[in-house]
Amino acid sequence: MNFERVVFGFFIILTLSLNAAFVAHGLEAAAHHNVWILTLAIIANLVAIGLRLGDRSETGALLLASGLVAGALLITARIIWIVTVPSGWGVPEVGAMADIISIARGALVANIIATAILVGDTLLSRR
């Protein structure tokens, strides 16, 4: 068992899970989407990116790229949330909520790809 793989796999899969939890259910119903989950997903994603820095292998490069895509999209979604809720506490209006969720769903695709690469790489090395 490789300790680095455990830590990295934990953060990659945590990002995916939080992202999925955030975008689940319909677009408009703001009550279905918790801003804390989005924030935690961003943090987990940033940690995963940090852990991958310095990897010289091809799969490492691909994992870093997909992590950066997911991070960029999640942060964009969070910024829209901040901009559309000026008072700090509350929920965005329906149109802004739809934007946030669709961007976060895009990030979900990038996270699925990252997880698939991680699992595939581990299975191929068969150790």
Added chain:
Amino acid sequence: MTTTSDLDRVGMILLRYMRRPLFVLLFVYSVGIIGMVLMPGRVVDGETTHMDLFHAFYFFTYTATTTGFGELPNGFSDEQRLWTIFCLYTGAIAWFYAIGSLINLVQNPHFIQSMDGFRFARKVRRNAEPFVILCGFGDAGSLLARGLSDHRMRAVILDVDPERIKALGVRDYTVAMPGLCADASAPKHLLAAGVEHPACRALVTLTNDDDTNLKIAVMARHLNPRLRVICRSTSTRHGATLRALDNVTVVDPFMIFAQLLYWVIARSELHNLNAWFVGAPGVTLGAPLRVPQGEWILCGFGRMGHRIHRCLHDHGIGVRVIDPGEGSDETETEGDPVLAQADHSALEAAGIGDAAGIVAAMNRDADNLSTLLSVNELNPDVFRIVRQNSHANQVVFDAARTDLVLQHSLTTARRILKLLISPLIQELIDWLAQREPTRTEALVARLQAAVGDEPPHLWSVRLNPDEAPAVTRLLSEEGMVTPGALCRDARAFSQALPCEMLAIRREGQSIMLPDADFPLGAGDELLFCGVQAAELMLQATLHNPYTLHYVLTGVDPPRGYVFTWLADRFGGRCRGNTSNSRHPRT
């Protein structure tokens, strides 16, 4: 240079053939068009109209080609209609004449030949893949082309016999193999075949005539001194001339045949390994032929017979010769050759009863096969080796009860293929041939353990940044890489990949069967033998620095900066965590 000359020839033939028909067309068109303009047309408002030049040309074009749109742009007068009749007949006849000449031209053999040459040269010039020029497409040539096709190597083929080039057209090769029916000893054909092409890897001359082969080799040397030339030559005089040139490899089919025969008789383990490497059908590694010891009978004492006799004699194997005696005035053998056709009585006279084996090596298949029948009747226990001359007789030789059939075109083609595809393999075989048989047996045992019953897969790897980036970087950082480490399975440190490193080529020097801890250097060319899947696994090791580190040390290195820093900071404790738990427990 060569292509323009071909194109010039095509153009010249075209012009010479089409000159008269074109003149006829021009004349008929001019007369018809001018006449049409001059003919008075209908009277409109009291004035006679005339057709203008453009409409006259338009009218003549559709009339002469028998299209006939009718009277355009206006209705014709009777004079114009009269002229139309003239135009129609002369124009149609002129066109038929021109078309007939054109058809005649495309059937002209000279024209077809120059068109073929032009197309061939264009195909070769546009080809960017590495290729080999093959002069002579007989038995050996076609076998070699088949072998090259199996290895996805392109060939450009020249042969003087149009039938062979036609046969080439219907072969199902995996890569494009353009062929031209031409005399390969003519320099312009060699140029058309791409002697100066940057992607040309080698030129192989395989015609049956030694003089032609020598001529082609010499021409090619002058045209492109850096090009590698492999030349078939059975003449010792030519062979000496050619060997004096660098970049020229002489391949003597009789010599190869004699050498192979010697290996069969005295070094069966080496013959077995060689046959397994070249993928001969029905060969199992580690199961050499059981060849009895004793005196051998050699039927046929021509050029091949002489070489076989010398080769066997030099290695201390007793040979009795049977030969019809036609033209073999040089009797350098000690003992008396039986001067007769190799029939019943001659075989008995040569002592077939107590001989270990017989080699039927005459240059006619029918003679060899009939000798074989007599041998089967006289002494069926004797070891029978028979020479097959013509590839077309394969079925008969397969059906004949023999212990081994050796076909010299096949052995030649295989030798050349080895020289072209993996020259190190031939060097390895030659190296083993000069050493005691136990070395070969040890190698066979290693290969058996690594590869098992799979057919061999040979491949070579060059330690350069393209093919092995991880290894070259490690070597430039003063790291050490060994054959044993590279052949380790990246999935389990204690196990080896199903492959063996056979040889290393370093700056023109070859290192055969390197030890497991031999230090490799950047730029080395490594030859591997193993199963197909091992090549992919090895590629992962060569490309991925972490996999390479693992096979070298058995430790999975930390990948990211964070874990590298942690490993440096908390040295011992963390290395225990990051390392793979499956250390070699030896």
